[in-house]
Amino acid sequence: MSSSKALPVSTPLLQKHFLLSRLHSLAGIVPLGAFLIEHLYSNAVALQGAFAYDKQVATLQGIPFVWLLEIFLILLPLLYHAGYGIYVSLLSSPNTRTYGYGSNWRFLLQRVSGIVTLLFVVYHVWSFRLKSAFFGTEVDFHAVSAHLLNPWIFAFYVLGVLSVTFHFTNGLWSGLITWGITTGPRAQQISGRILLVLFALLSVVGLGSMLAFV
Amino acid sequence: MTEKLIRIKVKRQDAADQVPYWEEFDVPYRKNMNVISALMEIQRNPVRVDGVRVRSVFWEYNCLEEVCGACSMRINGKVRQACSALIDRLQQPIVLEPMSTFPVEKDLIVNRQIMFDSLKKIKGWIAIDGTYPLGAGPRIAPDEQQEAYKYATCMTCGCCLEACPNVNDHSPYLGPQAMAQAKYFNSHPIGKMMAKERLEAVISNAGIASCGNSQNCVQVCPKEIPLTTALAELNRDANRFMLRKLLKG
Missing domain, CATH: 3.10.20.30 (Beta-grasp domain)
Structure with missing residues (x-):
């Protein structure tokens, strides 16, 4: 009989699995994580009113060669991170029903939040970047406000923001292990607690900024 | 009654x-x-x-x-x-x-054969002597012995593979047992001489890249082997190994 039920699977994509997985982690933390922090900050400027927000938007839009940054520090890392992330998710068979440990739930939630984040980001980028690029629609306080006054969109944004902040902070927890920084259970427990606080803070900033628009 | x-x-x-x-x-x-x-x-x-x-x-x-x-x-x-x-x-x-x-x-x-095949892939042995005896090996400090002993208790029972969501028929992952054993044999002063060969297996497509940190392995291990610690330390070793390879190449 066959004794290799679980092994091996070899697909072309897997030829550089290790290197690609490290790039996946790096892409999520360095350009995307840094951009997330910047983005949450810029949104929070809305708490100072429409004028301050529009000024912040204009400042960002006025960065020289902003499109280079958008393509190489956001778009490409995002596409790669999402594509490889979906591929990695497909390799797993979640088993939280049998093994309901916290870390196993976070493993599952990391994959679910990744998919939700992707859907959210696609919709968000369409609404406030591509639409304006294609049709020249204005991106300002008023536009965001009109957008978020729709309760369905608002609810989707709440889910989206929480998915992003969870995916980022839990990804950092996992990344600290991937990069061999937190090796022992005690260190991983402490990093988990710190990142839980970061998750709460980023969520408060993200959701709080949304309230400024409605 | x-x-x-x-x-x-x-x-x-x-x-x-x-x-x-x-x-x-x-x-x-x-x-x-x-x-x-x-x-x-x-x-x-x-x-x-x-x-x-x-x-x-x-x-x-x-x-x-x-x-x-x-x-x-x-x-x-x-x-x-x-x-x-x-x-x-x-x-x-x-x-x-x-x-x-x-x-x-x-x-x-x-049939748990896949686990024994994995041990062959990660070269789960210490090469001693050749055509003639090489003499006594280096002494191992007691604290290193204690650390290594935890991994030596692995009984190839398969619990960690069963509980790992990334070990299944559509994933190439060898699983926590093989990874922890690679780390174990690499910690031995003579085993270290084959560290690169083991790390090649660790960074292979069947290797540690598929660990998703669900950490079920360490929860179900009947021998309470610190599998997640082994995986994290092996991540560090594998990253360095990969980087050196890239820079040398």
Whole structure:
């Protein structure tokens, strides 16, 4: 009989699995994580009113060669991170029903939040970047406000923001292990607690900024 | 007074290529029974709850003290050793199933060959002597011995592979057992001489890249081996190894 039920699977994509997985982690933390922090900050400027927000938007839009940054520090890392992330998710068979440990739930939630984040980001980028690029629609306080006054969109944004902040902070927890920084259970427990606080803070900033628009 | 009975539900399979089916048995209760002694009762008197005499249940066991790894099975859903699963602590009916990550041979017996193949892939041995004796090896400090000993207790039982969501028929991952053993043999002063060869296996497509940090392995390991610590330390070693390779190439 066959004794290799679980092994091996070899697909072309897997030829550089290790290197690609490290790039996946790096892409999520360095350009995307840094951009997330910047983005949450810029949104929070809305708490100072429409004028301050529009000024912040204009400042960002006025960065020289902003499109280079958008393509190489956001778009490409995002596409790669999402594509490889979906591929990695497909390799797993979640088993939280049998093994309901916290870390196993976070493993599952990391994959679910990744998919939700992707859907959210696609919709968000369409609404406030591509639409304006294609049709020249204005991106300002008023536009965001009109957008978020729709309760369905608002609810989707709440889910989206929480998915992003969870995916980022839990990804950092996992990344600290991937990069061999937190090796022992005690260190991983402490990093988990710190990142839980970061998750709460980023969520408060993200959701709080949304309230400024409605 | 009527005899106290234990209800046991077993997932059975007549042969590797047959379809599994369920059968229930009632076993007379004794004090301090474990799943093995309950299965022995079924072996003695293989009569189903409906009174039909059937083929006795097949399962594996050896040491009966949680050091051999032979009696791994899913007991009420979770993988563990049958010898240390005490009847008094289990909810009834007690549901027994073979591990699902491995091919089933018969009833509760699975083929764990993939784990031994993995040990070959990660070169899970210490190369000593060649055509002539090389003399005594270096001394190992007691604290290093203590650290290594934890990994030496691995009994290839398969619990970590069974519980890992990334070890399955559509993933290339060798699993936590092989990774921890790579780290174990790399920690030995003579084993270290083959560290690069083991790290090649660790960064291969079947290697550590597929670890998703669900950390189920360390939870289910009957030997309480610090598998997640091994994985994290191996991540660090593998990253350095990969970087050096890239810069050298």
